[in-house]
Amino acid sequence: MLDIKYLRQNADFVRKKMEERGQGIELEKFLSLDAKRRDILQEVETLRMERNAVSKEIGERKKRQGDASVLIVRMGEVSARIKELDELLKKTEDDLHDILLIIPNIPHESVVCGKSSEDNPVVRIWGGEPQFDFPPRPHWEIGENLNILDFVRGAKIAGARFTLYRGMGAMLERALINFMLDLHIFEHHYTEVLTPFMANKESMTGTGQLPKFADDLFKIEKSDYYLIPTAEVSVTNIHREEILNEEDLPLCYVAYSPCFRSEAGSYGKDTRGLIRQHQFNKVEMVKFTVPESSYDELEKLTANAEEVLQRLNIHYRTVSLCTAEIGFSSAKTYDLEVWLPGQDTYREISSCSNFEDFQARRASIRFRRTGGGKTKFVHTLNGSGLAVGRTVVAILENYQQADGSVVIPEVLRPYMKVDRIVPER
RNA sequence: GGAGAGAUGGCUGAGAGGCCGAAAGCGAUCGCCUGCUAAGCGAUUGUACGCCCUAAAAGGUGUACCGGGGGUUCGAAUCCCCCUCUCUCCGCCA
Numbered sequence: 001m002l003d004i005k006y007l008r009q010n011a012d013f014v015r016k017k018m019e020e021r022g023q024g025i026e027l028e029k030f031l032s033l034d035a036k037r038r039d040i041l042q043e044v045e046t047l048r049m050e051r052n053a054v055s056k057e058i059g060e061r062k063k064r065q066g067d068a069s070v071l072i073v074r075m076g077e078v079s080a081r082i083k084e085l086d087e088l089l090k091k092t093e094d095d096l097h098d099i100l101l102i103i104p105n106i107p108h109e110s111v112v113c114g115k116s117s118e119d120n121p122v123v124r125i126w127g128g129e130p131q132f133d134f135p136p137r138p139h140w141e142i143g144e145n146l147n148i149l150d151f152v153r154g155a156k157i158a159g160a161r162f163t164l165y166r167g168m169g170a171m172l173e174r175a176l177i178n179f180m181l182d183l184h185i186f187e188h189h190y191t192e193v194l195t196p197f198m199a200n201k202e203s204m205t206g207t208g209q210l211p212k213f214a215d216d217l218f219k220i221e222k223s224d225y226y227l228i229p230t231a232e233v234s235v236t237n238i239h240r241e242e243i244l245n246e247e248d249l250p251l252c253y254v255a256y257s258p259c260f261r262s263e264a265g266s267y268g269k270d271t272r273g274l275i276r277q278h279q280f281n282k283v284e285m286v287k288f289t290v291p292e293s294s295y296d297e298l299e300k301l302t303a304n305a306e307e308v309l310q311r312l313n314i315h316y317r318t319v320s321l322c323t324a325e326i327g328f329s330s331a332k333t334y335d336l337e338v339w340l341p342g343q344d345t346y347r348e349i350s351s352c353s354n355f356e357d358f359q360a361r362r363a364s365i366r367f368r369r370t371g372g373g374k375t376k377f378v379h380t381l382n383g384s385g386l387a388v389g390r391t392v393v394a395i396l397e398n399y400q401q402a403d404g405s406v407v408i409p410e411v412l413r414p415y416m417k418v419d420r421i422v423p424e425r
Numbered sequence: 426g427g428a429g430a431g432a433u434g435g436c437u438g439a440g441a442g443g444c445c446g447a448a449a450g451c452g453a454u455c456g457c458c459u460g461c462u463a464a465g466c467g468a469u470u471g472u473a474c475g476c477c478c479u480a481a482a483a484g485g486u487g488u489a490c491c492g493g494g495g496g497u498u499c500g501a502a503u504c505c506c507c508c509u510c511u512c513u514c515c516g517c518c519a
Contacts, residue, residue, distance in 0.1 A: 004474095041475055045488045052488090055500040059443040068499080075499040243435075243472095368435090371454075375472080 001100055001362045008034055017106045020113045020323040025103050033096045040092060044085040051078050101205070102212045105358040107323045108295075108332040114322025120335070121322070126306065127315035129339055130398055138342035139396040140273035143169060145404050147424050149274065160271070161263060161278040163389075168421045172395070172408075173281060175415035176388050177256050180283040180308055184385055188304045190254035190285055195234035197257055198225040203237040206363030208329035208355075215264045218278075227260035231284035232382045236359055239288060243375055244367040250289040250297055254385065257282060274389045275347065281388035287381040288365065294354050294379035295332075302334045302352040305385045309349070312409045314394050315339040317346060331356045334383075338390065342397035349390045352383030 007014055011027055018025050054075050061068040112121055143149030148169025154162040165173055184190045204210040204226055209217060218227040228234055235255050244251070259282050270276035285304060289297045302318065309316045321333040330353040337346035357377035360366070366375040399407045405422045413419050 038475065041488080045475070048488060051500075056443065058499055063443090072499045079499070245435095 001358060002103055002106065003357075003361065004034070004096075004100065007100075007103075014103075014106065017323075018104070021104060021107065021326075022115070022324045023104055026099050030096065030099045030103075033092055033099070037089065037092045037096060040085055040089045044082055044089060047078055047082050047085070051075060051082065054078075098211075101362075104328045105331050105355065107326060108354070108356075111320065111326060111332050112322045115324050116322075117325055119322040120319040120325060122317050122319050123334070124306075124318040125315075126310060126317070127313070127339075129315055130341060132341065132400075132402075134402045136341040136397060136400060138273060139340075139393045142342070142396045142400050142404070142406060143274075145423060146406065146421055148172070148421065151273075158278070161276060163274055163277060167424075168416070168418070169392070171416060172392055172412070172421070173388055175412050176391050176395075177281060177283060178415055179311075179412055180385055180388070181254060181256055183308060183311070184254040184283070184285060184304060188252075188254075188307075190252045190304075193235060193238070193253050193255045195228075195231060195238075195255055195257060197228055197234070197260075199228050199233050199237065200224050201226070203233055203240065203363075206240050207233045207236050207359050208327075208362065209233060212328065216262050218260045218262055228257060229261045230259050230282060230382075230384075231255040231257035232286060235284060235286040236365075236380055236382065237363060239365045239378075240363040242365060244288065244365070244378060246290060246367055246370045249367060249378065250287050250293070253286045255284050255286070257284065274393050277389060280390075283385050283388065285383050285385045288367075288378045289381065290367065291357065291376070291379050294356060294381060297379075298332065298334070298352065298354040298381055301381055301383045302336075305336055305350045305352055305383050308386050308391075309336065309338060309394075311411045312391070312395065314398050314409075316349070327351075327353065329353075329355050329358050331358065336386070338394045340394060340397050342400070347390065347393075348387075349394065350384040350386045353381060355380045355382075 002014070007030065011031060015025070015027055054071055058068045058071050058075070061071070112119065114120065140149065140151065144151070146168070148166055150164040150166055154164040157164065181192060185192050198220065201210060201224055204217065209226075209229060217229060220226065234257065235253050238253070239251070258279055260279050261277075263276060263278060266276060274280075285301055287297050287301060306316070306318065316336055316338045319335050319337060321330075321335055326333045333351055333353040335348050336350035336352070338349040339345075340347050356379050359380045360377035365378050365380065367378050368375050395409060396406055399409065401407060403423075405420050408416050408419050408421065
């Protein structure tokens with residue numbers, strides 16, 4: 001959510017930035033509602049001032065056994081008018097709020113203006129494509145041949161876009177979760193949290209999933225709960241409606257969670273394999289920082305995510321999303337795209353974003369400077385570190401062997417107890 | 426699921442229709458005092474929104490806020506209704 005005063009005073013600039021995003025917003029409606037709200041507020045507050053003064057007078061007259069009936073009658077009228085205006089005010093504020101909640105964040109000045117993923121600048125490339133003396137296969141073939149991924153039974157149990165992991169497949173997923181958590185906890189010094197996997201409407205609104213993206217979420221029937229689409233929701237909302245101390249910042253959390261996404265509107269896209277699932281595992285990093293250091297923290301966060309791929313020794317590149325591609329709540333986002341030889345392409349495996357105060361304002365997450373002063377909104381950041389299912393994909397495809405086996409990356413062997421997954425007889 | 430108790434500022438905790446943005450204490454900030462530290466003394470000490478002033482702050486002023494929403498009343502932290510959450514007991518349960 002943008003600052004209402006900022007929006008009022010910089011309407012033209014915001015309009016321009018939204019056009020860069022490819023977003024039209026209802027600025028005129030916002031401005032007229034905003035003006036209307038202030039008109040009503042002035043009238044109703046003047047009336048309240050009168051009511052407060054006269055009510056006091058009534059109390060004093062009654063105490064002195066005086067007659068207050070004329071005043072009481074008049075205040076009855078004033079109160080009726082206040083009630084009328086209050087209703088109008090509430091309606092106006094609700095309408096205003098509705099508009100405010102669906103305006104995206106303003107992209108940071110370093111974000112390039114673009115129209116599609118073609119325009120995302122590549123900022124780094126790490127490693128190189130592995131060479132195969134056989135045609136590399138896609139992970140779904142590798143996984144099925146090894147009998148570690150069962151797409152048919154996953155679909156039987158739940159439906160399309162669900163997968164059953166089996167044997168070393170299940171263990172690989174679990175090893176990756178632990179490897180990533182251990183790295184971020186012990187070497188990058190994040191605090192581990194394990195959160196609820198469902199969240200309420202307030203939390204979903206706080207991080208920006210609601211109200212605009214309700215269709216992307218799974219909602220639990222007959223309740224106010226939604227399955228989280230990312231741990232970003234539950235972790236960021238840890239501090240919703242809190243005032244933090246400057247000396248405690250930055251707060252850095254890491255959380256494992258399953259993620260649930262309806263994938264509405266992506267019918268027919270990535271239907272094979274693990275790439276696009278209704279449920280997938282992710283290790284997520286979340287930071288709460290002071291405004292002046294949030295972009296430094298974004299670089300560190302991105303480096304922390306990249307470290308996972310480097311330790312796994314898998315080729316990837318880092319891109320900076322252009323204005324048309326960054327998410328609704330984000331001011332700047334780096335995507336990590338991992339190389340998938342079986343599909344001869346790069347695929348997103350992590351997304352690291354600085355939301356500046358956009359989420360903090362929605363969720364009312366503030367901090368107080370050491371030594372006092374006014375409270376300010378923190379900056380929030382998050383990044384996948386990494387999407388676990390897609391990491392399994394990357395390992396299967398990058399570490400596949402001619403005989404159909406898959407070598408386990410060095411760093412995972414302590415977790416896996418084996419150095420290779422071989423086909424079952 | 427049943428029965429009961431509660432929710433007040435950064436924290437603890439009073440207040441039970443008007444004198445309440447709210448006692449007291451703690452904490453914090455500033456100042457004084459003290460050859461260190463501790464103690465002591467004095468002052469200040471919420472948030473949001475509007476308006477005035479301002480380049481912007483500061484400042485002034487008004488309104489709202491005592492878990493959330495409705496109601497009663499000239500007037501509600503206080504009375505009534507609904508909801509949420511917390512705690513205790515019973516039942517059920519991993």
